[in-house]
Amino acid sequence: MSLRLLGATTARVLNQIRHDHRSVAMILVVPSFLLAAVYFLFENETLSPGMPRTFDRVGLVMLAIFPFLIMFLITSVTMLRERTSGTLERLLTTPLGKADLLFGYAAAFSVLAAVQAVVTLAVAYWVFQLDVQGSPLLVGLVCVLNSVLGVALGLLCSAFARTEFQAVQFMPVVVVPQILLCGLFVARSSMNSVLEAISNVLPLSYSVEALQEIGRHSDPTGTLWQDLLALAVIALGLLVLASATLRRRTR
């Protein structure tokens, strides 16, 4: 692995996105609008004293889902383009290593996710007064880890798609089940044993748990660190799996 080549790849990917003004605008602005929609959905709920607002629970979890979902989509399409345009094959004939390429991608989209997280968090905290006990920095960290997760899954899934059309259809297969089972709709402990077992191996479950820990406790808890570690390990594992799909030679 070479930091110089990794850095050059990160810069190249960011440079490519920079020319796509519409995508940049949507990445930065859309999560805030969706957050606003959730806020106004629960605007008129009647709360018994001491009960937290639904928005505080759902809004916080949505902060984790946005970077995951958006980075998954962007990465799988970008990587597929790299495969179909012949640039991937060309890159593999240069001194660029597979790890340089994949971690370069992950780094580029993490930067983008970090910017997105700053915008969305600012809106959540200052416009909608999201009530979170823990540090906003930790919330930001979970957002960025989730984006790396989305990137890693996107890189992996792009290997199994031949067209951009197919790549987009991995979303209902890979992303939607995670959103359903992550504990947002039903607490994972009250799921039936099969669904709970599935949710135990889905990475998004760990990010939601991590955010819930940050939401409830002002200081980082042991569970939080375990969740963050699990997320990092899963993301790294997926990146390694994805690198196995980058074959230099065809039969």
Place this chain on the structure above:
Amino acid sequence: MDRPQHPGAATPPEDAAVLVRGLHVRRGKLHVLRNLDFTVPSGSITGLLGPSGSGKTTLMRVLMGLQRFGTGEVIVLGSPPGTAALRRKLGYMTQSPSVYRDLTVLDNVRYFATLHGKSAAAAREAVEAVGLSPEARRLTADLSGGQFNRVSLACALVGAPELLIMDEPTVGLDPVLRAELWEHFRRLAESGTTLLVSSHVMEEARHCRQLLLLREGRLLAQLTPAELAGRGHNTDLEQAFLAIIQESGAEGTGREEARS
């Protein structure tokens, strides 16, 4: 561009940039390349000529380490194809331009320059060499087809490779630019670079020191343009090539033709 100088312009066969013995490539039931034997002398231009579908691209991909091959021995710059050390020494231009449409011309070339450890100045020189300096800051997607192709070429040139493998680099270019590029290739060869250039335009064979004639996966001949004209009894190389194809067809297809 700084280019490694190879000592000795005349190369003995054991010093060949590429050495291929009995190369056979099958894809499923299809025999794409059949028992090829040839060498590519270093520091010169070798033309790989043949109709489309004759196996030119597959052969180039074998040399680049992108295509598995069944049997045979392939040595590229002293190593088996696809080894890590080789990747610093090779330049590859694919047939369909493989560059990033959403980057400017210069940013594309700069990225490949960095991958090969070259400077931004080398990137500007490569852009200049393909005549795209006025377009350097334009988005690649906005260029015409021929210009697009030249961005891809600049990305192959920028690494100052020892062996430059180019798949139909001059296709779709106007005659003036084609002449300029062949002149550039000639200068590269003089400074020690080995070039393997495929084409299906026989006219371009004149620019090469030696030719590999490929047809249906067989090597019809390895010869010089003058020998091609002689064997085909025609100074028009296209006609000469057709004559050799007819001759080989009449003699039946076998390995005998695979030697000049």
